[in-house]
Amino acid sequence: MKAIRAHGPGDPGVLVLDEVPVPEPGPGDVLIRVHAACLNPPDWYARRDFAMFADEHFAGQGRPHVRFPWTPGSDASGVVAAVGPGVTGFAVGDAVFGLIRFPGLDNGGRAYAEYTTAPAAHLARKPPSVDHVHAAAVPMAGLTAYQYLVDHIRLPAGQKVLVNGAAGGVGHFAVQLAKTRGAHVVAVASSRHEGFLRDLGADEYIDYTATAAEDAVRDADLVIDTVGGPDAHRFLATVKDGGTISPVLHGDYHREEAARRGIQFRSGQVHSDGAQMAELAALLADGSLRAGIDSVYDLADAAKAHERAEGGHIQGKIVLSVP
Numbered sequence: 001m002k003a004i005r006a007h008g009p010g011d012p013g014v015l016v017l018d019e020v021p022v023p024e025p026g027p028g029d030v031l032i033r034v035h036a037a038c039l040n041p042p043d044w045y046a047r048r049d050f051a052m053f054a055d056e057h058f059a060g061q062g063r064p065h066v067r068f069p070w071t072p073g074s075d076a077s078g079v080v081a082a083v084g085p086g087v088t089g090f091a092v093g094d095a096v097f098g099l100i101r102f103p104g105l106d107n108g109g110r111a112y113a114e115y116t117t118a119p120a121a122h123l124a125r126k127p128p129s130v131d132h133v134h135a136a137a138v139p140m141a142g143l144t145a146y147q148y149l150v151d152h153i154r155l156p157a158g159q160k161v162l163v164n165g166a167a168g169g170v171g172h173f174a175v176q177l178a179k180t181r182g183a184h185v186v187a188v189a190s191s192r193h194e195g196f197l198r199d200l201g202a203d204e205y206i207d208y209t210a211t212a213a214e215d216a217v218r219d220a221d222l223v224i225d226t227v228g229g230p231d232a233h234r235f236l237a238t239v240k241d242g243g244t245i246s247p248v249l250h251g252d253y254h255r256e257e258a259a260r261r262g263i264q265f266r267s268g269q270v271h272s273d274g275a276q277m278a279e280l281a282a283l284l285a286d287g288s289l290r291a292g293i294d295s296v297y298d299l300a301d302a303a304k305a306h307e308r309a310e311g312g313h314i315q316g317k318i319v320l321s322v323p
């Protein structure tokens with residue numbers, strides 16, 4: 001089969017199309033004929049062997065290293081081509097999607113390929129009304145937003161929720177999932193995303209290139225911040241005393257000042273979960289959730305897709321179509 005591989009760390013150009021054996025599904029696994037795979041930030045972090053992160057980033061566990069040659073990709077949508085021993089929930093011919101083996105050794109499920117294996121427990125049935133490109137766009141970013149709002153935050157109804165980085169993968173799903181829980185959503189993004197975010201249900205939109213969020217909002221119950229960084233503490237001003245900040249990645253939030261104001265922090269690491277994928281599938285099927293597609297590339301053009309990703313300002317998700 002054809003698969004994208006990197007034979008060592010580096011720029012997008014290290015991603016080449018190779019001929020490799022079709023993998024065998026082990027116990028509890030299915031073999032998926034991949035129709036679409038999706039890019040996520042860990043794909044390009046791992047492609048560079050995590051060289052952009054300081055050791056402290058990995059909370060005492062040390063910087064991970066990728067074993068090359070390596071095939072990226074944790075998000076896949078496709079059709080079950082074979083089932084391994086002990087699999088009962090899926091049969092050959094089922095259309096499935098999921099976040100595969102994440103977090104895990106070698107950073108996920110090797111989905112940039114014509115075939116990949118996946119634990120059946122990480123998959124759900126793809127809704128027939130959603131095509132493979134839109135389904136592949138969901139797993140990691142959709143599960144991150146879902147696990148934040150449902151597991152970490154347990155968002156009550158009727159809250160004012162500010163989403164920073166609202167047009168990106170995690171952000172655009174967080175906007176929609178917060179709306180399904182009756183939130184009033186303020187979306188913060190750069191200028192070109194206003195129509196996209198209002199169409200997804202954002203009640204207010206702040207173009208951060210014209211207005212600083214901390215000058216416009218003072219009474220959010222919750223901030224979901226997918227941007228982080230050294231000036232993340234400016235979002236303290238947007239939250240009520242006793243409110244919540246949910247960092248999706250590292251930032252300097254001036255935690256002592258936050259503690260004085262009773263502001264809590266809720267966050268976590270996204271992980272594979274087939275049952276939660278089924279929840280997302282139900283929302284996709286009834287139209288209350290949809291994936292925004294920034295761009296679609298052929299599998300063979302994975303290097304170009306990574307160049308697009310590293311250019312930033314992504315609107316939704318970047319997907320690889322696997323012919």
Ligand SMILES: NC(=O)c1ccc[n+]([C@@H]2O[C@H](COP(=O)([O-])OP(=O)(O)OC[C@H]3O[C@@H](n4cnc5c(N)ncnc54)[C@H](OP(=O)(O)O)[C@@H]3O)[C@@H](O)[C@H]2O)c1
Pocket residue numbers: 040041042140141144164165166167168169170171188189190191193208226227247248249268269270312313314315316
């Ligand atoms: N905790 C976890 O388990 C977990 C899970 C998934 C992702 N993450 C991390 O979360 C981050 C976001 O992931 P993602 O997949 O959503 O990334 P993404 O798709 O690249 O989206 C990032 C978004 O942020 C926007 N942005 C950039 N600078 C901004 C700024 N100063 N203010 C507001 N928006 C800004 C970008 O567009 P515009 O600038 O054009 O608005 C873009 O839409 C990544 O660093 C990823 O590693 C963590």
